[in-house]
Amino acid sequence: MAAERYIGLMSGTSLDGVDGVLADFSDGCIAVTHHATAPFPPDLRAELLALNTPGDNELHRAALAANGLAGVYADVVQQLLAAAGLAPADVQAVGAHGQTVRHRPGEFDTTGYTLQLNHPALLAERIGIDVVADFRSRDVAAGGQGAPLVPAFHRALFGQTDAAVAVLNVGGISNLSLLPPTGDTGEHDVGPVRGFDCGPGNALMDHWCQLHTGQPYDTAGRWAASGTVQPALLARLMDEPFLAKTPPKSTGRDLFNPSWLAARLGDTALAPIDVQATLTELTARACAADVLRHAPQSRALIVCGGGAFNTHLMARLSALLPGIEVLSSADRGLPPQQVEAAAFAWLARAAVQRAPGNLASVTGARGARVLGAIYPA
Incomplete structure (x- = not known):
């Protein structure tokens, strides 16, 4: 051949x-x-x-x-x-x-x-x-x-005959593919493949980390894990209308950018480490909420992109999605990057x-x- x-x-x-x-x-x-x-x-x-x-x-x-x-x-x-x-x-x-x-x-x-x-x-x-x-x-x-254009590929690569799975790509923006089981015929019999952008992925976390530590990203999420999530700030961040918008939807740095973050921080005096913890929680909660809202029957959440290397983010996703296995795409045959x-x-x-x-x-x-x-x- x-x-x-x-x-x-x-x-x-x-x-x-x-x-x-x-x-x-x-x-x-x-x-x-x-x-x-x-x-x-x-x-x-x-x-x-x-x-x-x-x-x-x-x-x-x-x-x-x-x-x-x-x-x-x-x-x-x-x-x-x-x-x-x-x-x-x-x-x-x-x-x-x-x-x-x-x-x-x-x-x-x-x-x-x-x-x-x-x-x-x-x-x-x-x-x-x-x-x-x-x-x-x-x-x-x-x-x-x-956008997103990857769900068709995710279906070919990660789809299962007997179980619904979700694939989460956490790059600068996070996007989700929802893959129903195909059955023995290879055709989806419980609805179509769906997919959409969830909201920020690494973009805001990376910006804040670079600004306050000089590092391009928070390695393994260790800086965020050492901070404390600020409930009032998290509520303001989660109040973004895009997060509750019904799919199809997509976004980018046009929305989730430093100006967006600055407007929600306002004049609040918070320790940078706590802001980082809150930004990581924003990504985790926005993604987990979309899984629970649109595909709670998913057996697994397969994570790819740079976010899969953020140990703290992966732990938060696992905590927010009890009953759903959260794993790296490397565990399904293809490294996240x-x-x-x-x-x-x-x-x-x-x-x-x-x-x-x-x-x-x-x-x-x-x-x-x-x-x-x-x-x-």
């Missing part, structure tokens, strides 16, 4: 760099064979973060940032090819998500938009492999949220095959759509 290889690249809202995977679909299933990662150069990371909010000369700055992002993507692809001993011709396509800097589906003119900085033509030029990019905009054009990149390898393959990549039950689009634009090598 001929090899069928795809590369997936992901740089998420946490802005901690790029993860890439080489995946083999030769037997119809996905097997991740290699993983590579690269941090963003500090100047590029700062610019990508700044471009999440309006500023001067945005078009020029965004274009140059996209060039820089394509350079990091190309480095990760070269790492993967070298590790696997492959030539560019041995890979069918690369799925490159791009860096989301605005996400406003359904707003302004009823269509809205989602914007991922990327330069897929430059990437194709650098690596000599077909590139699939711009995955979200077709779903938005069809009336959907354009590889899941989203693998999803975009899967979505790239779907685009090449002209197969739909979205789920209307998740995004609210008018139907199934082929996602992505192909840039030939």
Whole structure:
């Protein structure tokens, strides 16, 4: 059987760099064979973060940032090819998500938009492999949220025949996939797959940690675990209307950003360590509440993304979800930092095959759509 290889690249809202995977679909299933990662150069990371909010000369700055992002993507692809001993011709396509800097589906003119900085033509030029990019905009054009796009992949990877499971990705923003049991026929007989953004993931925690400790994130959640949750602040944070909104729904740094946090902190004088504890509790409670509200029958909650390495957050999720096993995706065969990149390898393959990549039950689009634009090598 001929090899069928795809590369997936992901740089998420946490802005901690790029993860890439080489995946083999030769037997119809996905097997991740290699993983590579690269941090963003500090100047590029700062610019990508700044471009999440309006500023001067945005078009020029965004274009140059996209060039820089394509350079990091190309480095990760070269790492993967070298590790696997492959030539560019041995890979069918690369799925490159791009860096989301605005996400406003359904707003302004009823269509809205989602914007991922990327330069897929430059990437194709650098690596000599077909590139699939711009995955979200077709779903938005069809009336959907354009996010999350990973539930279809989660169904293929983590779905079970005899049990409902939930998959929680905790990146900068947290999103949830709800997978009913498929039964022996492989078809869901108790409703469709659902999925939506829950609210903040690591974005606010990372911001606060960087601001007060100089560290990019709270390793294992140890700083938060040493603090005390502040009930009044937690109540103000949880009062955000998005958290109670009925799906389909998606969000990003457009909403959950330092200005949002500052407005809720006000002039309150709280110890930074206690604010960190409260922000971690916000993420845990928002995610747990959505599981209990929408899929209390789930047997397991499979956690991926950077949040899966936050031991304190995982413990809080377990405490808030009695009767539901909370575990890392590593316990189901794929390490947390590889899941989203693998999803975009899967979505790239779907685009090449002209197969739909979205789920209307998740995004609210008018139907199934082929996602992505192909840039030939």
